[in-house]
Structures are given as structure tokens and as C-alpha cells.
Amino acid sequence: MDSVLRAVLIYLVLLVLFKIAGRRSLAELTTFDLVLLMVIGEATQQALLGNDFSLTNAVLVIVTLIVIDVGLSLLKLRSDGFSRLIDGGPxxxxxxxxxxxxxxxxxxxxxxxxxxxxxxxxxxxxxxxxxxxxxxxxxxxxxxxxxxxxxx
Structure with a gap:
């Protein structure tokens, strides 16, 4: 259960951080952006898995992240307000x-x-x-x- 809570928390933190970073930063990756994403990925992996590097824990974290992503995309389909909050507008x-x-x-x-x-x-x-x-x-x-x- 600890892994699921970690996955949810990390997902939400990254969602907020990338929302703050703005849309333009996601449009095209520069070398700096790629390196930054790799470092974020490594730090996220450590935070997600903690001391448990088992295959079961890794699969649980991946499934949790996918479920969160699919759930949010379904919410965005059903609610224009939620979609604007998450993705913004033109x-x-x-x-x-x-x-x-x-x-x-x-x-x-x-x-x-x-x-x-x-x-x-x-x-x-x-x-x-x-x-x-x-x-x-x-x-x-x-x-x-x-x-x-x-x-x-």
C-alpha cells in the first residue's frame, strides 16, 4: 500500500510542477530539457520505489501511475472545467x-x-x-x- 500512496503523491506533485512550468516548456525538448527530464525520472524512481526494488513493487507502481493517468483523462472527458484546470486552453x-x-x-x-x-x-x-x-x-x-x- 505504501507504493500506491507514493505513486499517487509523486504523480500529483509532478502534475503540479509541470503545470507551473507552463505549456511552452513541454512543446519542444532542448538538450537541457532532456537532461532535466532524465534527472527527474531518476529522482522519481527513487521516491516511488523507496528501498523495495522488487519486480512486484515496480509493477504495482507502474499500474498505479497508469490507472491515475487513465482516470484523469476520463475526468477530463466528462468535465470541461477539470480539463481546463489540467490542460489549460488556447x-x-x-x-x-x-x-x-x-x-x-x-x-x-x-x-x-x-x-x-x-x-x-x-x-x-x-x-x-x-x-x-x-x-x-x-x-x-x-x-x-x-x-x-x-x-x-
Whole structure:
């Protein structure tokens, strides 16, 4: 039973920490992020298993984590409020070529991030070509360009 309680506690702690870290940090892994995740994984393993490194205990912890994950995903399906609490929602960060700096600061984005997404997805080179930029729930930036000939 100790392993199940440890698994639940660690899952909830990691969920809160990654929620605080923000969506953008989960969108693309840098070398630093990969190393950090590996260290977190090792620390988590120690916290989850404690002194019991038996196969039975490891399977119990894994099953507990999967049950928690499936349970939360079912809750998110049934409750829009719970889904927004866990995953957040899309956030507009550029509106009609104008940066919404408060929202960008909250998402820890800079103008270069938005322009990079605009070039990669639409071939756009300036903010004036962007009708809307939205940071999605998964941390990716979606770009909506002005229609051809419509302009700002």
C-alpha cells in the first residue's frame, strides 16, 4: 500500500510542477530539457520505489501511475472545467499583427519564438502578416495569416 500512496503523491506533485512550468516548456525538448527530464525520472524512481526494488513493487507502481493517468483523462472527458484546470486552453498572443505582451510574458515567449513559428508553418516573415498567433494547449504556436490580398 505504501507504493500506491507514493505513486499517487509523486504523480500529483509532478502534475503540479509541470503545470507551473507552463505549456511552452513541454512543446519542444532542448538538450537541457532532456537532461532535466532524465534527472527527474531518476529522482522519481527513487521516491516511488523507496528501498523495495522488487519486480512486484515496480509493477504495482507502474499500474498505479497508469490507472491515475487513465482516470484523469476520463475526468477530463466528462468535465470541461477539470480539463481546463489540467490542460489549460488556447491563448491568443498576437492579434492583428500586434503582440499581446502580458500574455507572452505569462507564457514565457519572446517575439522571436512567434516569428520562428510563423516562418516554419506559413512562410511569414513579419508580424504584420499575422492575423492571429495562438499558443495551443500542447505548447505549440499556431499562426493564422491574413488572407491573400486582404492585408491588415
Amino acid at each position: 491563448t491568443v498572443i498576437v492579434e492583428h499583427g500586434r503582440l499581446l505582451r502580458g500574455r507572452m510574458r505569462h507564457a514565457r515567449l519572446v517575439e522571436a519564438d512567434i516569428l520562428e513559428a510563423a516562418r516554419a508553418s506559413q512562410g511569414l516573415t513579419s508580424l504584420e502578416q499575422i492575423k492571429f498567433a495562438v499558443i495551443e494547449r500542447n505548447g505549440k504556436i499556431s499562426i493564422i495569416a491574413y488572407d491573400e490580398g486582404a492585408g491588415p
